[in-house]
Amino acid sequence: MAAAVTSTVRSPINIQRWVQEHADQLKPPVSNKYLYRGKDFFVMVIGGPNARNDFHKTNSEEYFYQFKGDVCVSTIEDGKTVHHVIREGETFFIPPNVPHAPQRPPGTIGIVVERNRPAGETEHQQFYCPQCDALVWDEEFDCKDIVEHFAASMEAFWADKERSTCANCGTHIGKPAPVARLETEPVVRIVREGD
Numbered sequence: 001m002a003a004a005v006t007s008t009v010r011s012p013i014n015i016q017r018w019v020q021e022h023a024d025q026l027k028p029p030v031s032n033k034y035l036y037r038g039k040d041f042f043v044m045v046i047g048g049p050n051a052r053n054d055f056h057k058t059n060s061e062e063y064f065y066q067f068k069g070d071v072c073v074s075t076i077e078d079g080k081t082v083h084h085v086i087r088e089g090e091t092f093f094i095p096p097n098v099p100h101a102p103q104r105p106p107g108t109i110g111i112v113v114e115r116n117r118p119a120g121e122t123e124h125q126q127f128y129c130p131q132c133d134a135l136v137w138d139e140e141f142d143c144k145d146i147v148e149h150f151a152a153s154m155e156a157f158w159a160d161k162e163r164s165t166c167a168n169c170g171t172h173i174g175k176p177a178p179v180a181r182l183e184t185e186p187v188v189r190i191v192r193e194g195d
């Protein structure tokens, strides 16, 4: 990530006001905007809805603070999908190398802190089968390419029937519609537009 390092002290930011001022930039397809880009870490504000079913795996810690509304971050832990509901006002920490997939309903606002990646470090975009949790596809990127290649890689996966079909159980992973809402009872369910 080629970022201009912030070297001057900036005034404190009122998040509520900042979100209102940047509301037009917190919408799909991008939905995220940098709040800070520092030498060691960067902070993003991320709106909803998003429309993705890929998992991100990187040798970095990630810190989440949910500012408005409730979201779900799905993780792969011990080979199984786990849905973590992060409610408004809650924080969440993801250790390095845990595949994770944030699912953000409309109107939600989250804050994510990540470390800048050292040169030469790679990260992964992965797809896991929603039926059997098998790893269906694993794409490794050089971090400096990630911005351009992440979205293109997702599209290539969804467009390739063979690549996007689980070899273990035959389930096909298609291009997802935007998240419409989150159900948490009796089980966590991500409801998409058109479901």
Ligand SMILES: [Fe+2]
Pocket: 129, 130, 131, 132, 133, 134, 166, 167, 168, 169, 170, 171
């Ligand atoms: Fe499967």
